[in-house]
Amino acid sequence: MKRSKRFISEVLSTLKENIQRTGDPLGIKRVYWTDWADGLNLQRGGENILLTARMYQMLPYIMQVTDLVALAKPFLSRSGLGQIVDMGNRLIGDKIIRFKALGSKKLKSKSNNVLNGIVSALGAIGQRPAYLYEDEPYSGVLLYDLGLDEYIEGHIKEVYSLLKTYRVEKIIGVDPHTVFMLKEIYPKYIENYDIEVKHYLEILSENNEALKKSCKKGLEKQFVIHDSCYMTRELGIIEQVRRISASLGITVVEPENTKLDTACCGGPIEYAFRDLTEKVSKTRIQELANVSKNIIVECPICLINLRRYEREMGIRVWDMGELLFGVL
Amino acid sequence: MDINETKAIRSTLLEEAGKCRACRFCIDVCPVYQATEWVESMSPYGRLQILKYLINGTLDEDDPLIYSLYTCLQCGRCDLLCRAKGQNLEVSNLIRMGKYLLSQGLVKGKKSEKV
Numbered sequence: 053m054k055r056s057k058r059f060i061s062e063v064l065s066t067l068k069e070n071i072q073r074t075g076d077p078l079g080i081k082r083v084y085w086t087d088w089a090d091g092l093n094l095q096r097g098g099e100n101i102l103l104t105a106r107m108y109q110m111l112p113y114i115m116q117v118t119d120l121v122a123l124a125k126p127f128l129s130r131s132g133l134g135q136i137v138d139m140g141n142r143l144i145g146d147k148i149i150r151f152k153a154l155g156s157k158k159l160k161s162k163s164n165n166v167l168n169g170i171v172s173a174l175g176a177i178g179q180r181p182a183y184l185y186e187d188e189p190y191s192g193v194l195l196y197d198l199g200l201d202e203y204i205e206g207h208i209k210e211v212y213s214l215l216k217t218y219r220v221e222k223i224i225g226v227d228p229h230t231v232f233m234l235k236e237i238y239p240k241y242i243e244n245y246d247i248e249v250k251h252y253l254e255i256l257s258e259n260n261e262a263l264k265k266s267c268k269k270g271l272e273k274q275f276v277i278h279d280s281c282y283m284t285r286e287l288g289i290i291e292q293v294r295r296i297s298a299s300l301g302i303t304v305v306e307p308e309n310t311k312l313d314t315a316c317c318g319g320p321i322e323y324a325f326r327d328l329t330e331k332v333s334k335t336r337i338q339e340l341a342n343v344s345k346n347i348i349v350e351c352p353i354c355l356i357n358l359r360r361y362e363r364e365m366g367i368r369v370w371d372m373g374e375l376l377f378g379v380l
Numbered sequence: 381m382d383i384n385e386t387k388a389i390r391s392t393l394l395e396e397a398g399k400c401r402a403c404r405f406c407i408d409v410c411p412v413y414q415a416t417e418w419v420e421s422m423s424p425y426g427r428l429q430i431l432k433y434l435i436n437g438t439l440d441e442d443d444p445l446i447y448s449l450y451t452c453l454q455c456g457r458c459d460l461l462c463r464a465k466g467q468n469l470e471v472s473n474l475i476r477m478g479k480y481l482l483s484q485g486l487v488k489g490k491k492s493e494k495v
Contacts, residue, residue: 056447057486065488197454199479200487202381281455316411316455325451331415332453 059125063324067194068203075210076106077194078113083186085109088164092171097218098182102171102252105191105230107352108163108373112156114356122326162374163352169377170226170252176266176380177259181224189214191233197320208241215247222248224255226373228282228289228351236286251283253350253372257292260299267379270301275370276344277304278336278358279314280351293350293372300379305343315339319353329357337361348372381484389477390435396474397432400425405465406458412451421448424458424471431478441485449478 070079085106094102174181192207215223225231231251239245256263275297283289290311297304309315318332337358340347347369349355359369381389407413407423420426427449433439458471 053444053447056443056450057441060446060450061486061488064483064486068487197476198450199476199481199483201480202483281453281457285456285460312460313409313457316453316457318411318415318453320453320455321412321451325447328412328415328451332411335411335414 060324063121064198064200067198068200071190071192071195071203071207075207076190078110078117080113084113085188086185088167089171089183089185092168094171095180095182096185097187097220099219099221100179100181101215101218101220101223102174102181102183102226103223103230103234104167104188104226106188107227107230108166111163111352111356112159115156115159118322118326121323159356162355162371165377166352166355166371166373167226169373169375169380172380173256173263173373173376174224174252177256177262179224179255182218184214184218187214187218191230193229193233194323196233196237204237205241208238212238212242212245212247220247223250225249225251227353228280228287229353232282232286251287251289253289253292253296257295260295263296264299267300269379271375271379272301272303273346274303274305274344275346275348276307276340277310277348277350278307278317278340278354279311280349280354281314281316283350284312284314293348296372297348300375302348302375307343308339309336317349317354317357319357322357333357334361337365337367341365341367346370348375381480386481386484389481393431393474393477393481394435396469397428399467399469400428401467403465403467406461406471409457409461411455411457412453421445422451424452424475427452427475427478428471431474434478435481441482446482446486449475449482452476452479 066079067077070077073079074081085104088109189211191211192204195204195207223234225234228251231249234247235249277293277297279290294304315336316332317336318329322329340358345367347358347367349358349369350372352371355369355371362368402425404425407420407425410423413419413423416422421430421444430439430445430448434441434445439445452472452475454472454476456472459469459473462469462471
């Protein structure tokens with residue numbers, strides 16, 4: 053709580069600066085979000101695209117950034133030193149983050165599997181979306197969450213203009229935060245917004261039978277679903293993930309606080325308040341672990357926050373995309 | 381953000397926060413309130429009060445108040461409760477709008493202005 057004002061000021065200013073300078077919340081210039089698609093031969097651009105918005109690919113870097121922020125917090129909140137750290141961030145920040153993220157191979161492979169699983173599942177129901185590769189934009193959701201509305205408009209207009217350059221008409225999103233932004237917030241800033249946005253779980257659920265037929269093996273296990281806040285309360289996607297789980301052979305058990313009344317994983321404030329995030333996530337993981345050791349999540353932020361307890365609590369946290377990757 | 385927009389947001393926030401009937405049902409479902417072991421300023425209701433008093437000038441922006449507002453998860457669980465209790469305030473969005481006002485003085489390089 054001490055020096056929160058100065059610290060938040062540094063965080064907001066850095067985020068704004070990063071987005072304006074590179075279009076990326078982490079301020080990383082080098083393309084880090086396309087590796088997962090190597091060998092998939094996805095069409096470059098088109099009317100119907102898969103938009104990862106870099107969210108899963110960002111996870112190894114987010115881990116490093118939150119570690120660095122926790123380390124630098126005492127310095128960031130001191131007058132004057134924030135500017136030095138800020139300058140350091142501009143000059144070598146992204147290099148340090150990229151270098152340190154090399155150590156998170158397991159998380160990178162997990163993220164790649166999630167995205168590959170999603171593409172395989174869409175393929176199984178006859179959908180072959182295109183991809184924007186290095187041109188793929190970030191949605192700007194962090195600007196929105198932190199109330200940086202003044203800078204959202206410019207970012208949204210840039211993203212929309214890019215999508216129009218590629219003549220995009222339909223977007224399949226892979227995470228609830230991006231889908232929320234593109235579906236609910238973008239239309240507030242773009243007149244006559246004409247892009248249809250759906251989460252991949254909605255599409256799979258509409259074609260559940262075809263998906264079921266394509267499964268090579270069933271997952272005859274019991275899982276508990278951790279619903280994401282945005283997925284349920286903002287997007288109303290609740291039963292779809294249960295229908296898909298059932299078609300994969302999964303027996304779903306419900307935890308305390310589920311579906312529309314789901315409890316947050318604590319992730320949205322990890323950028324600045326890791327101690328509080330850990331208290332929130334610990335409560336939630338305990339609720340989930342009380343009913344099953346196998347946990348399904350459907351959001352990258354939930355994935356990164358809850359999986360840290362795997363070893364300590366003897367649980368496994370799976371993203372839905374990972375499960376699809378395993379059975380298709 | 382120009383002066384008229386700031387005024388409009390302040391007025392909307394005061395008007396909406398004024399609708400709160402202080403039933404406090406929202407506080408128990410807030411994960412941060414639970415994690416901080418029942419500190420009311422770390423709950424949706426507490427945050428709304430903080431915003432109200434920041435706008436009408438009773439409180440001044442300081443570290444604990446910034447901490448309280450920026451630790452809101454925007455998870456929307458309080459909105460659900462408020463709707464269920466018939467008041468239908470978009471509490472988390474009001475807090476987000478409060479952050480928007482605060483950001484005017486927090487983002488470096490901008491003309492500092494108090495909420």
